[in-house]
Amino acid sequence: MTRHGNSTGGTPATRVLASAGVPFTERPYEHDPAAPSFGLEAAEALGVEPARVFKTLLVDAGAGLGVGIVPVDSTLDLKRMAAALGTKRVRMADVKDAERVTGYVAGGISPLGQRRALPTVLDAGALAHATILVSGGRRGFDVELAPGDLVTLTGASVATIAAD
Template sequence: MSKTTPATVALAKAGVAFELFPYSYDPDAPRTGLQAAEALGRPPEEVFKTLMTLADGAPACVVIPSDAEVSMKKLAAALGAKSAQMMKPADAERLTGYKVGGVSPFGQRKAVPTLFDETAALFDQILINGGQRGLLLGLAPDEAVRAAAARLVDLTA
């Protein structure tokens, strides 16, 4: 496993401090975010998953707790769109440059609007995908939001 990914390079370039949290990725897990939290012995609400979505057909990145579901209605409203839906995995991989299961909000191939669920602010450190399967990054929520040029919004159902 490489410790250098486009995500770690982008964070280092932005001067953001982070810790690496490698874990054994299970591609057959029904919910990989929950599997990552369990593998690392961390509460699932502190481990955030990265989802690629479409709002009125335009791509957007959503970062929410691994034990939560995104509310498409809240997402659409936050982006000023009429509707939102999940992006197809192949489209997400092509747009971000990452494999599904390893998508990070940092260092994506193309910058898109990024939203973090507001619950991220409740923690001193959150874990977010580091740009490859089996690697999470631990960082301060405010630094994660800054590095991703994101906004904190109520996004969960």
């Protein structure tokens, strides 16, 4: 279902998309809590190549948290992420910190509609696709949108941050 315009329901992510008037498609799927990878589960359940499904990962840069968005079939390169954020090093953020700061539950953290705007970096590979999927704000729910719209709405920079 493609939506845009004003929306009072949904998740914080879909409300951000709707209030910005950005076209997006809600992509719910049956979530299995036992799935070893929520992102790969989403790609398979939705019949989408994993290179188009992106996961939202939080890093601790020492002075605060940052957001890295990479394909579900890859890992975040911490050195590249640190460089993209302009810092010497980052480590993966504590799950409880990530949940508290974003307002989302791990496995359902969306880059959109977080409680506080955080420095965000989208892997450059996203730009090779007309649309990508990211978490819509809960497990078992993705949203599909143009990568340029995601960059605009999150204020993200674009860099190669996925590991080779």
